[in-house]
Amino acid sequence: MHFASLLPRRALEAAAGAVIAVAAFLAVLLPLQVSAAVDDLARATVAAGGTVDVTLTIELPVDDPAGAQDAAVRSAIDSSLGADGAGVVLDVSRTEPDAGFARWTIAPRADVVTAADLEAVPAAWRRMRPALVDAGVDASQVAFSGSLVPTALTVTRQSDALRGAAPIALAAAATVAFVAVNEIARLLAIRGARRSALLWSRGARLRRLIGDATLPSAVAVVLGAAVGAVTGAAVAGRLPLDAAGWAVAAGATAVVPVALALIAGHAFAGVRRLERPDTAESPRSRRALRVVAVSLLVALAGFTSWQLLLFGTSPLSTDAARTNPAILLAPAASLAAVSIVAILLVSQLGSPVDRVVGRRVTWFSAVWLRGAFRRGAVSITPLLLCALAVGQLVVVAGYGASWTARYDAVAAARWGTEVRMDAGSGDLDAEVLAAAGSLEEVSRVAPIRTTGQSLAAQSVSVLAVTAPAVAELAEAPAEERRRWAEVIAPEVLPGWAVAAGAAVELSLSGSGATPGTTVSVVFGNADGVVVRVGGTDDVGGGTVTLAAPPGATEWRLVAIDVASTPPADERGAPTVAVEVNANGERLDPAGWLVASPFSEPYPLDTGRDSGLEAAILDGAPFVRFLAGTDADPLPVVVTTAFLDATGLSLGERFSLTLWGLDTTAVEVAAVTPAIPGADSAVAVMIDAWAPILGALAWNDDTPSPSVAWVGSAGAPASTAAALRSIVPEGVRVDGTAVDPARDILAAAPLAMWWGAGAAALLALLGTAAVSLAGRDADAAEADALRLIGLGPRLRRAARGAERVAVVAVGLVVGMLAGVVVLALLVPSLARGAAPSESLGLAPPVVDAVAGGASAAAFVAALALVLAIVVWREPRAPRPGSRS
Incomplete structure (x- = not known):
């Protein structure tokens, strides 16, 4: 009795054609989709870059x-x-x-x-x-x-990783297709053995016999490949095909000769056994062949995985991925190697099962336990197909989530917020910030000041931002944002609080308060916007009235500059005193400093009830009165990489030079994996008031920001569009919420899901074909089972238990193999979403919802296939029936 005698040859040929159709469909669809996404990425990057990045x-x-x-x-x-x-x-x-x-x-x-x-x-x-x-x-x-060249390099690396998703997905699906077609080819050879024997007895020779066994299958395979290729092109939206589409379709036809070679190979082996029955393959040689094949597969998996971990799919030197495409085989080879090794270990359970059965077990259990581990390819092939399909679903669930998480992490480090303005190497002046803040679509504008430091022989990125801006605008989880804001927020805000639009009266006195004396007041708000408002004392020793800027709920008056021309006969350094009144009260100058050019800042003598008073040094253009800061070390947030690079730890203190000539003592108050907007793994976040006051203490003006985070009053896309209508040329509007590349790069996870879905479908087709063919063994055992007292219901239950055991083992093996590949290789694969020299590999992230739903759907479909196979009682062919 031959295992395939109950499954019509036409059904096996149709199964082969269906497997090839799925493979050809995928081989056409994925390259076309990915190539379109690669060009879309280039166009979106250039269009979004404007005059800044491209x-x-x-x-x-x-x-x-x-x-x-x-x-x-x-x-x-x-x-x-x-x-x-x-x-x-x-x-x-x-x-x-x-x-x-x-x-x-x-x-x-x-x-x-x-x-x-x-x-x-x-x-x-x-x-x-x-x-x-x-x-x-x-x-x-x-x-x-x-920045055209570095931008082109970044897009090239992303394109390499995007292109790599197609062969990675194809390799995984091709592995399942190969196993399924190989088993179907074996069943076809068994199914045609009687016909080949009859033709051989009538004088037919090798070529005729192989052609007779292969030609009917060739028609189904070619037809399946054609249908699959046309369907793939249609789904990709590329019909009629252009030159590139024809090239992809021609490459997809490679599945046809591979399938025909497998079918012809098994037919040739069957014919050789007819011509030379004395040369049957020995069990020892079969075991040796298996050992060699598994060893080669493990070596391939090890080599390709090593190359992938070493270079990645988008290395900083892109030649590695292009000169060594074997690394794209790493996931499929590793998954197959781990699955096969695990299955070989499981296959050793045959002897223990025999011992258990021999001791104490029911006839029912003996039937399905022995059947599950003693049917050769009928058990091993469904087990391997299920393991590969489930393992690929696990890998893809981690790949998609890790790919997106990697891109979001790099985007957050680069942009820091949903919408921002970036002047590149230029500056965002007060007029641009004010115009942005006046838009209805904008809720707040927060200038970001960044600088580089050298600390412990390490390059450190310092990002200065106010606590309210961090709490609301930073691209990070809400709890993390609030924690950062609480850490960096100063206990007491510097300067005097002045309501928006309120009048500020500055009464001048002293020998330096001459006619024409100019007064400039520096205001800052909670978001770090700095505005300078000025006026002139026309009479000398008079009062200058200025208005606080509009818009903000509250401003902080942090500096006053007084510039005058003393009389020619003035002896010594002229002095100037300022009394400030705002909000209906006189402002207390306690804690303020004098920060004149050509001298170090020094505190005011406020022991007597006087205003702000200081001498204008010879040659100095002005004298500056500046709000003082807390003398304690400033609390800062640092990254984990900063601690690793500098050797510091939580609670330790160090010094930074913040846009001035003096150093600022800071203390490590919190640690986080990454700081949004720093664009570096070794980074420090500090409150923006420190650099503002530090610059005013040692320089003529505050450091002009080149970047500003923007809060959206509505949809981020609407906010970005409104900003683009008012920003000057050279200012780019971007951010994590308005990045066109993110959706385009999602083509890589989509391609992987297509591959995993195809692998699952191929596994179902292969399992159905093998299980239907395996019913011959059930038919051969039917009479024996009746004799030992097993009725139809118990026989059906035994068949079901046997197949469920095989499939369950396959599912467990697949999950374990998928977890191994996910942990080892997916972080390197996901790095291609956003190549970054500063951010290293991150642990894999798994989309549990998508992975669980896809696995549940596969198991449900598999259960349906097994139910159909098991439900009907197999019958042996009648005497004289055609095999």
Whole structure:
């Protein structure tokens, strides 16, 4: 009795065609979807970058004639990066000479740029200087600036990781398809054994017999591949196919010769047994072959995993992923290796089961226990298929969540908030901040000041932001934001509280209060916005009335500058005194400092009831009265990487130089994995009032921010659109909530889910085919089971228990294998979502909802297949029936 005799050959051929159709569908769909996403990523990056991130500027001394120099520079640009070189469509503009230099700004066209264009930018940039020389330009003083090259490198790395998702998913599905087709081919060979024997007895030879066994299956395989490829192109929205689509479809046809080779190989083995029955393969040789095959698979998994952990799918040197595509096989090879090794260990349970059965067990248990571990491929193949399918679902559930978490972490470190304004190397002045704050779509505007420090031979990023801005705008969980805000918030805010729009009266006196004396008052609000308001004393010794800025609920008056021209006959340093009245009361100057140019800040003598009073030093343009700060060390939040790099610990103190000439003592008060907006793993967060007052103590003005976090009164997209309508050229509006690349990069997890879904479907097809073929063993045992007293219901239950045991073992093995691959490889795979030199690998994150739902759906479908197989009583073929 042959195992496949009860399953019609046409059903097996249809199963082979269905498996090939699914494989071809996936082989066409994923490359087309991913390639479209890669080009969308390039276009979105260029469109969002504006004049900040995607330009390259060439600066040269002006040469006569200017027209000839302009033509030479444009020729060099065309020959290296433009139409005559890399072929990138560019917009090139020349600005008028400034201080003897002319500038050419180069930007790719956002509407036509492709990923291949950006990938060509770094090499073309390296050729640009020689091209300038060849064009006759004096390149000895040429200077390049702009972020086009680093942006192109980042997009290239992301594109590599995005492209890698397709072969990773295909490799996993192909592994399942290979196992299913191989088993179906074996069953086809068994099914056709009688026909081959009959033809052989009538004189047919090897070629005829193999052709007779393979040709009917070839029709089903070719038809399945064609249907799958066309369906994949239709789902991808690429019908009719273009040149790239035809290339992908041609590559997908590789599944046809592989399937036919497997079918022909098994047919050849069967025919050889007819011609040379004395050369049957020995059990020892089969075991040796299995050991060699498993050893090679384990070696492949080890090598590819090592390469993946070493380089990743998007290494900082992108050549690694391109010159060593074998690393894209690592997840599938590792999953298969772990599953097969686990199954080999499970297969050793046969002897223990025999001992248990021999001791004390019912006939019912003996039937299904022995059947589950003694049926060879009929048991092992469904077990392996279920293990691979479930393992892939576990891996993908972790891959999708880890990919998204990685991108969000890098985006939060880079931008820090949902919406922000970024002036690049420029500054955001008070007018831009005020215009942004006046928009209805904006709830608050918080300038962010960042600087670099060198501490313990480490480069440290310092981010200064106010506590209210952190609590509301930082891209982090709410509890974490509030904790940071509580840590950095000063116990007492500096300066005097003044209501928005309130009148501030400054009464001047002293020998330095001459006609024409100018007074400037520096206000700051809770978000760190600094505004300077000024006025003039026309009479000398009079009162200057100023109005606090509008808009904020409360301002803090933190500095007063008094500039005067003393009389020519004045002897000694003229003095000036200021009495300040606001909110209907006289403001107490206790704790204030004098911060004049050419001298260190010193505290005021407030022992007598006087106003702010100080001498204007000889040659100093003004005298500054400045609100004092707490003398205790400032509490700061640091990253874990900062502690690792510096050797400090929680509660220890160190010093920072904050935009001034003096050092500031700080204390480590809290530790966090990352600081939003710092764009560095080694970072410190400090309250913004410290650098504001520190700069006013030692410099003429406060440090101008180049970045501002913006709170949205409504949808972040509406806020970003409103900001783009008012910001000047050179200011970019971006943020985590308005980043177009995030949705585009979701194509990688989507491709992996397509692959996992296809693997699950292929596992179901293979399990159904093998289980139906395995019913022959049930038919052969039916009479024996009747004789020992097992009725139809018990026989059906025994068959069901046997198959449930096999599938349950497969599910457990698959979950364990998936967890191993998830823990070892997924962090390296997810790193490709957002390559970053500063942020290392993060532990994997699992989408439990998606993973659990997909696994439950697979188990439900598997239970339905097993129920259909088990329900009907198998019957042996009647004598004389055609096999």
